[in-house]
Each structure stands twice: as C-alpha cells, then as structure tokens.
Amino acid sequence: MKIFILAFVSFFISSAFAESILNESAFAQRYVNAVITKTEVVSADIKGRLEIEMTYSGGGTSTAYLDNAYMNYLSDPKELDVIIDSYISALTKNTIDVKANMEKAHIVPVIKDTGYINHITELMSKNKEGEFPFFYEKLNDVLYILYAIDTPSSIKFMPKEDIASLGVEPTELRELSLSNLMNTVESLQIKGDPSTISMLVADGTYEASFLIYDALWSKENFPVKGDIVVYVPSRDIVIVTGSEDVESLETVREIVHNPDNHWPHPVSNIGFIRKADKWVKF
Template identity: 45%
Template sequence: MHNAYLQYKANPEDLSPILEQYSNSLLENALKLSTSLDKSRIFPVIKDKSYILQISLMAKAKYENKGMPFLYKKLNEVLYLVFALDTQNSMRFLNENDLIKLELKQTELLPLSIENLKREFAGLSVQGDPSSLSMLVADGNYEASFFVVDSLWDKKIFPVKGDIVVHMPSRDTVLITGSEDLDGLKRVSGIISKNTNNLAYPITNIGFIRINGAWELYKPK
C-alpha cells in the first residue's frame, strides 16, 4: 500500500488503476504456488485487521466462494498472524494445501515459525536505551514478527518504568518504552506522527502493553 500511496501522490488523477494494480498484486502474492516447500523457511508475519479484511473482500470478489487464499491466526482485536514461506528467490503466505504437503497441523505453525525466526535472526539487536526508549533491529522485514516471541518481552531485557509498551507502526519499526515513562511515550507518539505517511508496509499505530505475560491493547492515560 505504501508503494500505491506514492504512486497516487505522483499521479492523483490515476487513483482507480493504481488501486486495481495494488489489489491484483496482493492476490498474486498470496496465491503464488511456485515457492518450494521448506519447513525451516516458515516465519510469522504480523498484519492488521484491515489487511485481512481487504484480502478477504478481494478474494471473494475475484474467486467467489473459495475463501481466504492463505492461513491466518487472530491475535487480538487489531492484529493477525500469517505465515510466510520465505526462500532466497520468493516469498508467499502458507495455505491449507501447503500444510497437507508438509504434513503439518495448523497448531504446529506458530511454534515452528517462532523457532525458525529465532534461529534465522539470532543476531537480533536492540538499539537505544532498553530502560527508556529502544527499537528492534533484525533485517528490515521481520522486526514486528518478534511480537510473538514471548521470551523476548522480559523486564530483565527491557527494564522500563512500568509495564512494557510496544508500538509497531510498520513491519520494520518496533518501538519499546514503559507505561510509566511519560517522556518515552511522548517520543514514541512523536515518531509515529512524524512518519505515518512515510512508513513502508504499515501495521498499526495502536500500542500494546505486556501484562502478566500477555499482550493487551494499550490505552493511553
């Protein structure tokens, strides 16, 4: 959508063909079948509700009653999880036929994808001050995916004031601060406001707070 937005800014009179091109691109990406199946290359990918709804509507319009072209898991009211099969040459999202060929159960996807993610990005780093405001750095594609890696979200790693609060405005931007860190929260808000229209692969501007080992929607005081 970011690329479509840039095209629209350059040629605002061409909105309809731009949206048509974007819609076709999304479905083609979701339905690619040429990627070789390799369990070790399955990774979790965070998407928001609007993305899932958009794909659902487009798939229904184009392929009638075939349903969603890929598997997904609802995380909360805002976020969903899809599973990418990412190889050296291409990337697509897993579907039900893939599970059959891989002899995998859907319940096995999340733990498998998390282990793959941790192995592939063992060099994940934290930039900034983990006790105040920091961000994750992986490869520019999978930073937000670490949202589902429970072992990462520990106060020993992020000794922030209050509970850990995470914002993921895009797939490569994960900002971490504390629920009682007013300065950190203000800076996060400023970063998001300043860059909303410039972030590629946006997710959501809504924050999430870590309470009792689980994520909840963050509601600013």
C-alpha cells in the first residue's frame, strides 16, 4: 500500500533535466513574451512573484496570477509551451464563458486555506484595490470555502456582488453549491483501503470540495482506526486515514511532504481530523 500510493502521486524529474527547469522569474518572462505575441495584450509587466499586469489594445487591463501555471509546469516541465498556451487561451475564453454560465446552477464550492487568502489580500493591497475580493466562509481556522462559477475554461470566484445579482442569499450558498457539485460530478469513489489509507476520486478538480459533504464522512464509509483524518495537499487530492493508525499516518505524511511532489493547485499540507461532524486541525 505504501509503495503503491507513493508511486501514484509522485512526480519524477531526472537530475539532468532538472538543471534546465525555469525558475519563477524566467517562467513569468516566458509567459509575458507569449501573451504579447498571441493576444491583444500590448504590454505585460511582471509586478511581483508570478504576477503579470496586462494592458490591452482597447485600453483595458487585467492581472494574471501564474502560481498554478508554474506548479503545473514543475509537474511536467516538457509541456512548458502547452501549459503557457492553455493559460493564455483562458484569457479570451474566461469572460465569454463566465457570462454564459452566470447562473445559480453553476455555483460550486472551492476549498482554499489561509495562505491563499493572505496571498490574494496582499496582492490586492499592493494594487491599492482594497480587501480580499471574493465572498468566503470559514470551514475551520485553516480552511475556507469560496464559491465560484464553473465554466468549460475556468473557475471564477464570486464576489458578493455576483452572488447578489443571482438572487442567492449567503446562507443558501453551501447547500446550493454542494447540490450543484453532486450534479456536476459523474461519480464519487473511494480508492484504496478505506480502513487504512484511501483516496477520494471524483472529477480531478473538485475532490477537496467534498469536505463539506457531511454525509460522506462516516465510519461506515471509512472504518479507520480512531477518528477520520484527511490530508488535502491539492484540490484534486484527498487522502484519508485514521488518527490512531501510526503506520498509515507516517505514509500519508511522507506523500504530502515529499519535496518531489509539486501540487499544481495546493490547498494545505497539514491534516484535519473529524470531530463532532466538523473538520479541525489535526
């Protein structure tokens, strides 16, 4: 089991190839060169760590945050051009897709941590745009629930204004978004051994979002030793074990903290234990 899961989630890069991997600055510059060449962007400036401010020919501006793009690149460096092209393509698709999908039925929950909240707040402060721009709820002291419009090309987090425009009360969001998620995901499976180490498998995007699906987290589904413990290193990786299973906990921690594992859409590297139908820091 230990060898299988390590092989399942590990990414290997040979030492020879690793020497040619772009650092963050070089990756950002590569993106800048490509976005000016391939779009209506007339200027693109690197303003911060993996932060690109773009100006369009029509005078509009936007900011691209390349954290996820760079993590995707580290996971598969040979696909550099494909990854950059996909993120550039999303620039033109996002606006069209979001407008077409701005409906209650497309609201989904997305799990983020305090690091993400603080990072975006800091960026907004630098740009003199104020506080964190999106509506969120606390799942616990570390994890937060953001709400987004799911489109074919992107996930757009929703500010309060978007939520209000759809006539949705904030108190309705969790139940509504979970219902939408259940309708969107074709299957939800538990892979591995639910009594020792298992993984939640859905659609490769919203696995972490199922932390809010209370009915799922029972000892009937996960007959582990002790209380249910989850690690959510990425939005598509949820690893489950038991609080009293010392060997399995060690295996899971090795997976999560393995420096060779580059999580493209990171959530948190700490564990969470199920207590009184709530997730608390383990």
